[in-house]
Each structure stands twice: as structure tokens, then as C-alpha cells.
Amino acid sequence: MKAAVVKETAPGERRVALVPDAVAKLRPAGIDVLVERGAGEGAWLPDSAYAEAGGTIVGTTELFAAADVILTVTRPSTAMVDQLSKGQAIIGMLAPLTDPELAAELAARGVTAISLDGLPRTLSRAQPMDALTSQANVAGYKAALVAAAAFGRFFPLLITAAGTAPPAKVLVLGAGVAGLQAIGTAKRLGAVVSGYDVRPAAKGEVESLGATFIQLASAVAAAGEGGYARELTPEERAAQQEELAGHIARHDVVITTAQVPGRSPPLLVTDDTLKAMTPGSVIVDMGASVLGGNVTGSVPGETVVTGNGIMIIGADNLPATVPTAASNAYSRNISALLLHMTADGALAIDTNDEIQAGVVIAHDGKVVHEAVARLLPAETLTKGGAADVRGTTD
Numbered sequence: 450m451k452a453a454v455v456k457e458t459a460p461g462e463r464r465v466a467l468v469p470d471a472v473a474k475l476r477p478a479g480i481d482v483l484v485e486r487g488a489g490e491g492a493w494l495p496d497s498a499y500a501e502a503g504g505t506i507v508g509t510t511e512l513f514a515a516a517d518v519i520l521t522v523t524r525p526s527t528a529m530v531d532q533l534s535k536g537q538a539i540i541g542m543l544a545p546l547t548d549p550e551l552a553a554e555l556a557a558r559g560v561t562a563i564s565l566d567g568l569p570r571t572l573s574r575a576q577p578m579d580a581l582t583s584q585a586n587v588a589g590y591k592a593a594l595v596a597a598a599a600f601g602r603f604f605p606l607l608i609t610a611a612g613t614a615p616p617a618k619v620l621v622l623g624a625g626v627a628g629l630q631a632i633g634t635a636k637r638l639g640a641v642v643s644g645y646d647v648r649p650a651a652k653g654e655v656e657s658l659g660a661t662f663i664q665l666a667s668a669v670a671a672a673g674e675g676g677y678a679r680e681l682t683p684e685e686r687a688a689q690q691e692e693l694a695g696h697i698a699r700h701d702v703v704i705t706t707a708q709v710p711g712r713s714p715p716l717l718v719t720d721d722t723l724k725a726m727t728p729g730s731v732i733v734d735m736g737a738s739v740l741g742g743n744v745t746g747s748v749p750g751e752t753v754v755t756g757n758g759i760m761i762i763g764a765d766n767l768p769a770t771v772p773t774a775a776s777n778a779y780s781r782n783i784s785a786l787l788l789h790m791t792a793d794g795a796l797a798i799d800t801n802d803e804i805q806a807g808v809v810i811a812h813d814g815k816v817v818h819e820a821v822a823r824l825l826p827a828e829t830l831t832k833g834g835a836a837d838v839r840g841t842t843d
């Protein structure tokens with residue numbers, strides 16, 4: 450089987466799906482690796498490193514002509530999709546719940562689509578494949594650094610001959626994988642850190658990192674399925690926003706990471722809350738995306754400064770800004786999944802397997818993942834996918 454590593458084309462994307470180390474590890478399973486010229490450059494991984502590890506460096510046309518499986522980090526561009534042909538497979542973070550039309554188009558082309566973001570994450574044997582976790586860890590770490598770099602004062606308490614600087618007060622909203630890593634990193638930088646989440650289980654995790662957990666009087670049991678949070682009702686959300694406002698206003702730096710799978714990110718910092726904050730405060734909104742964000746007025750990929758001097762950083766793709774660490778981790782995740790799905794040197798699709806049932810989105814000309822299929826119009830499914838309904842992802 451030939452597995453091909455593409456050069457990512459999304460703006461600002463510096464990660465690569467496979468690092469040179471992985472090439473030799475795939476070989477015993479009968480997997481030869483093709484690498485698109487310059488694929489690892491963004492992560493400072495030169496073609497020569499892949500070649501030394503046993504990979505074959507190829508141009509784009511040759512790659513798509515020869516590959517059995519294409520390995521990617523993010524959703525493929527339109528140009529990439531156009532080069533895929535029947536019988537090929539693509540593995541990446543395809544975000545099928547936010548872009549089900551891509552799944553439909555891949556199905557229509559007879560391409561098998563496998564998405565790491567569908568992995569059943571609570572299954573212990575799936576943990577080495579958990580790219581959402583590995584990338585969220587990178588993102589949480591970088592969010593704290595971005596906040597520290599943007600903040601006009603120190604994070605730690607500093608006592609110097611020129612005076613004493615108080616430590617920054619940092620609040621992390623959403624204490625999942627990214628939030629806990631942001632808390633840990635801000636603590637290591639010397640800030641006084643608090644954390645908050647709607648899931649009751651988060652309290653112990655926040656406190657185990659030496660941070661203070663913010664308990665709202667209006668707290669409701671909001672744990673959903675699979676360890677995730679559920680979406681709050683409009684009344685619950687309003688009560689949460691109102692009570693959080695006072696806490697947010699007392700902090701210098703706020704890092705927001707709240708997500709609910711398949712939904713728009715919950716709004717935690719409202720316009721009124723922004724107005725109550727002190728000039729010079731910094732917010733890093735990791736929820737910022739085309740679906741909205743955790744903060745009113747945040748713009749993905751941009752920094753907005755409000756009229757009262759609050760800096761809102763729309764941090765939409767932080768893992769791409771720590772490309773070597775993020776690629777190393779992602780490479781281990783995608784290799785583990787590829788090896789799990791390979792038998793006798795070929796991809797062996799078996800949706801009776803719990804892991805495959807989560808990750809296989811399209812196969813044999815059909816969108817086979819139920820949750821994704823439910824998002825598509827019925828006529829799309831009966832036609833076996835529709836190129837004309839797909840949004841552009843490049």
C-alpha cells in the first residue's frame with residue numbers, strides 16, 4: 450500500500466500529517482510512504498529527512514496518481530479533492546459534522562473518507578490515535594503563551610529594585626484538554642490561575658493543577674455524552690453569562706476554550722462583560738471560528754481591540770503555530786490509526802469495529818457515518834453525494 454503525505458495548503462497551516470520517524474514504522478506493515486515535495490517544510494522537516502527515513506519524494510501529480518491512501522492534517526482543498534479518484538482513501542481531520550458536503554462529495558467520487566475527529570475518545574485502545582486531544586494540548590499551551598506575549602504586564606510576581614509587580618490573574622473558561630493545558634502553562638509562567646467549566650468533573654482536574662475552580666451559584670448538571678458538555682438552554686446560558694461577568698471583570702487575562710461537539714461554541718463573554726473589564730485586559734478566544742466564538746466580537750485569525758482597550762485575540766488554529774510538536778503528535782495519531790486499519794498490506798474497512806465505526810465517514814460511494822448522513826439532504830444521499838453542494842475549504 451502506498452500512503453502519501455501531502456503538503457498542506459490552508460492559509461497559515463504549517464503542520465504535516467506524517468514526520469520522518471513514522472516512515473520506517475509503517476514499512477513492516479507493508480506501507481510505503483510517498484511525500485509531496487516540501488510537505489514538511491512548514492514544520493522544519495526537510496525532504497532529505499523523509500528520503501533518509503525511506504520515503505519517496507514526489508511531485509503533486511505523481512502523488513495523486515500513485516497513492517492508495519492520502520494522509521492530511523486538515524480538510525482537503527477543492528484542488529486536492531479534484532485530484533482524488535475512485536478507490537483511493539483519505540485520512541485527516543475532515544470535520545464532517547461541520548462540512549458534511551465534503552463527505553458527500555468524497556462519497557460521490559468513490560473515495561473512502563476517514564476522519565480522525567470521529568474517533569471514540571473514551572475507548573482506551575483508541576487513545577494513541579486521539580488527534581483531537583493531541584492538538585488541543587498544543588493549542589492550550591500556545592494560548593497561554595499568546596496571552597502572556599500580548600499582556601502589558603508580567604505573568605509572575607516580580608520583586609525588583611524598581612518595584613514589585615503583582616502576578617497576572619488568569620481565568621480559563623472551559624477546562625477540557627486545551628483548558629487544562631492552558632491552566633498548567635499559565636501556572637508555570639507564574640500567574641495566579643482560576644478555571645471554570647460546566648462539567649462537574651472539571652473541578653477536581655482544575656484544582657489538581659493548583660488553580661482555583663470557579664463555582665457558579667447557577668451551576669446546572671451539564672455533563673453530556675462521552676465525557677463532553679451538553680448545550681445549555683437559553684435560560685441556563687443567560688444565568689451563566691450574568692454570573693461569569695463579575696468573575697471575568699476581576700481577571701487580567703481570560704482564555705476561552707469552551708466547545709460543545711457539533712454545535713456553535715457557547716458565548717461566555719458578552720458585550721456587557723467586555724465593558725466591565727479593565728483596559729489592557731487580554732482575551733484569547735480559542736473558540737473563535739466561522740461558527741462564532743466564546744467572546745462577542747472575536748474574529749478568527751485576527752486581534753480586535755474594543756473601545757475600552759480590551760484585546761480580543763481570535764485564536765483559531767494555534768496548533769499550526771507550534772508546527773513541529775503538533776506534527777510529531779499528529780503523526781503518531783494518524784500512524785496508529787492507519788496501522789489499526791491495515792491488514793495484509795491493504796486498507797481493511799470494517800465498520801463493525803468500534804474505532805472504524807467512528808472514523809469511516811464515506812465508503813463504497815456512500816456516506817456511511819450516520820450522524821454525518823443525517824446532516825445531508827435526502828437527495829444528496831440517494832445520488833451518492835453531490836459535488837454542487839460542497840463548500841470550499843481551501
Ligand code: NAD
Nearest residue numbers: 570571623624625626627646647648676678706707708715
Ligand atoms: P471540548 O473541546 O469539546 O470542550 C472544551 C471544554 O468546554 C469542555 O471541558 C466542556 O465541558 C467545556 N464547555 C462546554 N460548554 C461550556 C460552557 N457553556 N461553559 C463552560 N465550559 C463549557 O472538550 P475536550 O477538551 O475535547 O474534552 C472533553 C472531555 O472529554 C473532558 O472531560 C476530557 O477529559 C474528556 N476526554 C476523555 C478522553 C478519554 O477518555 N480518553 C479523551 C479526550 C477527552
